[in-house]
Amino acid sequence: MTNEQEIKSVRIADLPSFDGQRVRLQGWLYNQRGTGKLLFLLLRDGSGIAQGVVSAKNVSEDDFEAARSLTQESSLELIGTVKLDQRAPGGAEISVDQVAVVHLAEPYPISKKEHGSGFLMDHRHLWLRSKRQTAVLRVRHQIIKSFRNYLDDDGFFCVDSPIFTPNACEGTSTLFETEYFDDKAYLTQSGQLYAEAAAMALGKVYCFGPTFRAEKSKTRRHLTEFWMLEPEIAFADLEQVIGVAEGMVRHTIRQVLEHCQQDLIDLERDPELLESWDCEWPRVRYDDAAAMLMEWKAAGKYESEFKPGDDLGAPDETALGEHYGCPVAVTHWPQEIKAFYMKRDPADESKVLGVDIIAPTAGEIIGGAVREDDYEILLGRINDHQLSVEAFQWYLDLRKFGSVPHGGFGLGLERTVSWLTGVEHLRECIPFPRTLQRIYP
Structure with a gap:
């Protein structure tokens, strides 16, 4: 027997x-x-x-x-x-x-009939079991695995950044404030500043974890809690930063195509579309991109309120993505619309050495820059933005003890998952989404 x-x-x-x-x-x-x-x-x-x-x-x-x-x-x-x-x-x-x-399960609340998004999100703990949702989760896992493997193999070290922070990284208007014993603290908007400190110790690092933005937006492209991958590289210029991002994303596309074939079928995602995005990324300066957008607007090819000097909105990103047909690196942005820590372009002080990666159908998936490495200039920027010098003193210290040119980028995981799977709403690209109107389950 x-x-x-x-x-x-x-x-x-x-x-x-x-x-x-x-x-x-x-x-x-x-x-x-x-x-x-x-x-x-x-x-x-x-x-x-x-x-x-x-x-x-x-x-x-x-x-x-x-x-x-x-x-x-x-x-x-x-x-x-x-x-x-x-x-x-x-x-x-x-x-x-x-x-x-x-x-033996009780009668299952999610039947084969059509259900509204509110009902499905109320039952997210059960909706996760559906074929579509498990496919998204498996692709998400493969994307994370591919990112980490690529960076690990390229000599990066993973470091962990704190969730509680004493200051803002991306502006004070979207901070979640919380009590921290007898003081105030904020939920992290980014691990970048801490990754910069770690890069001065280890050379090439990345952090990966949840970030929080109190943005009162109801669009399909926004979550109040999302995951960011943030590499930081010592002795790097802008082209090196873009090169790491490009190599990592192209590697990830190949890995998803290799390991997630059935998931792409279940999601009705054409593999040939992903294959077409495994290409060399064109580089275009902001001013040139702005000129193209204004020309397309004048010709009636798309509608937008964009004007030169503005940040790109969703329609503008969509237009650029459709034009290039693959991820495009938009560089040299107006300093007025970018963060205080970005280094100015020595050839044009009105611009910063920053980059946004615009992906077809998804919009911005990566934002990066060379960081300001001069103590006095960075101090002036902190004052210009009316930020607390005391809260940023540790960050300023990095410019006093062996400062070097350095840069990095942040990649939004859920936007990348949305891009590669074709799932339009970010709430389906994270196991338990947090939005302006949802914190349950």
């Missing part, structure tokens, strides 16, 4: 590798169909969906009745023999000889 403990538990994604072998699958019932003495159970386990064929002649009467009584999202174990079949989900199915119900 076979010892049931010796039967190998396998993941559905690995099922085709066990053709002809008896295995155990553990998961949740995604769907079932069948009549009479034959049932087809669709089981999901997070790695994929597999079909289990349950015939009354191959299982006990109790097991068959247990299979027949299963409700959507019931948890169960199936034991059976793997059979390759290209008609089956994932290219393999199992001929079941044992069924064990772990938990």
Whole structure:
């Protein structure tokens, strides 16, 4: 008699590798169909969906009745023999000889009918189990893995930046303030300033974690809590900063294409579109981009309130993305619309050595710059922006003890996930979104 403990538990994604072998699958019932003495159970386990064929002649009467009584999202174990079949989900199915119900689920609130976004977000803890949402989560995981692997292999060190901070990084109007014992603190807007300090210790670093912006925006492109990847490089100029971003993003596109084929199919995302974005990024200066936008506006090709000197809005980013057909690096921005820490262009003091990466269909996914490395100039900028010199003294110290040219960028994870998956609303690109109107569940 076979010892049931010796039967190998396998993941559905690995099922085709066990053709002809008896295995155990553990998961949740995604769907079932069948009549009479034959049932087809669709089981999901997070790695994929597999079909289990349950015939009354191959299982006990109790097991068959247990299979027949299963409700959507019931948890169960199936034991059976793997059979390759290209008609089956994932290219393999199992001929079941044992069924064990772990938990019989109550009536599932998310049915096959159409549900409104509010209902689905109220049930986000359950909506995550749907095929579309699990596909997005797997692509998100692959993107994170690819980013980190690329930077690690390029000699970067991962450092962790604090969530509680004493000061603002990206402006005081979008800070979340909280009590910190007998003082005030703020939820971090960016780990950049701390990454700069770490770069002076380790040369090339990155931080990766949640960031918070109290922006009262209801658009599909904004979250109040999102994740940022922020590399920082000592002894770097603007082109080196862009080069790291370009290499990392192109590597990530290739990895998603290689490892997330089924997820892209489930999301109805054309792989050829992603392949077209694995290209050399054109560089265009802000003034040239602004001139193009004004020309297109005059010709009636798109509508926008943009005028030279303004930051780019969503329509402007869309127009540039469509024009280039691949990510484009917009450089040398007006200093008035960029952050205090960006270094001025020595050839034109009205511009900063900054860059935004505009991706087709997604808009800005990366913002970066060379940082101001001169103590007196940076001090003047802090005063100009009416920021607390005392709160930024530690940051100023970096310019007193071995200051070097350096730069980096921040990449918005959810915007990148949205871009590569084609999922338009950022609330679907993070497991549990936080927005102006939502903090539950």
